[in-house]
Amino acid sequence: xxxxxxxxxxxxxxxxxxxxxxxxxxxxxxxxxxxxxxxxxxxxxxxxxxxxxxxxxxxxxxxxxxxxxxxxxxxxxxxxxxxxxxxxxxxxxxxxxxxxxxxxxxxxxxxxxx
Amino acid sequence: xxxxxxxxxxxxxxxxxxxxxxxxxxxxxxxxxxxxxxxxxxxxxxxxxxxxxxxxxxxxxxxxxxxxxxxxxxxxxxxxxxxxxxxxxxxxxxxxxxxxxxxxxxxxxxxxxx
DNA sequence: CCGTTAGTTCCGAAATCCCGAACTATGGGA
DNA sequence: TCCCATAGTTCGGGATTTCGGAACTAACGG
Numbered sequence: 001x002x003x004x005x006x007x008x009x010x011x012x013x014x015x016x017x018x019x020x021x022x023x024x025x026x027x028x029x030x031x032x033x034x035x036x037x038x039x040x041x042x043x044x045x046x047x048x049x050x051x052x053x054x055x056x057x058x059x060x061x062x063x064x065x066x067x068x069x070x071x072x073x074x075x076x077x078x079x080x081x082x083x084x085x086x087x088x089x090x091x092x093x094x095x096x097x098x099x100x101x102x103x104x105x106x107x108x109x110x111x112x113x114x
Numbered sequence: 115x116x117x118x119x120x121x122x123x124x125x126x127x128x129x130x131x132x133x134x135x136x137x138x139x140x141x142x143x144x145x146x147x148x149x150x151x152x153x154x155x156x157x158x159x160x161x162x163x164x165x166x167x168x169x170x171x172x173x174x175x176x177x178x179x180x181x182x183x184x185x186x187x188x189x190x191x192x193x194x195x196x197x198x199x200x201x202x203x204x205x206x207x208x209x210x211x212x213x214x215x216x217x218x219x220x221x222x223x224x225x226x227x228x
Numbered sequence: 229c230c231g232t233t234a235g236t237t238c239c240g241a242a243a244t245c246c247c248g249a250a251c252t253a254t255g256g257g258a
Numbered sequence: 259t260c261c262c263a264t265a266g267t268t269c270g271g272g273a274t275t276t277c278g279g280a281a282c283t284a285a286c287g288g
Binding site for chain 2: 013014015017018019021022023024027092093094095096098099100102103104106107
Binding site: 170172193 | 263264265266267268269
């Protein structure tokens, strides 16, 4: 299991962020990480809304979010701890993440759901 | 050729907008329409930056933008006139479009290129 | 060492995207 | 009215991406 790759913020591209968050499941996961500050496991998030996400898909979703520069993941014992890179991303692309999260929140009534 | 479909703003979903703009070519086209107020033809935009976009792809890009609720297209004689629905979209999802356009602009140095 | 839990990788099926070729629609002559 | 040119759309199918089950790896607890 190779050491998880996290791009430097200067290498983060807007299209990767938009692509990552254009999937409602991923947006929901990211919103959860944002609001919780940190999500302690992939499994903790496996049932977003009413849909169960298979764990291979979930693993892939986290990978996409990570490689888009949106989250930082680190192994802690047997589980993964994910936290958002909001401050860094917001410094690079001001207002982008909050506008996206707000858009999902206003559309769905109370946040994106998987 | 069926009458072009434009979604009502209340039916516009954030994921469609993010998906539409997660493609740099489309983002560039949209930025151009935004800044010009109106782009008079698909062909007028066929060479974004240094890449030539084939016209079937271009037609599809416009369709994606249109169905995402980002632009309004109307036939004027033999050509198509496209203008942005910025005001409507911004009313529904405040700050979203400008944050996205700014993100591309700051990353690319001077706006998204196709 | 074995079992359990948490997550990753592999790989084939399904869905999407891309773009050349053929087609449709509109306007301008003659 | 017919023909041509221009502008854009649709079709088709190969390339790419995504999805998810099954098998695998890693860490911890007896």
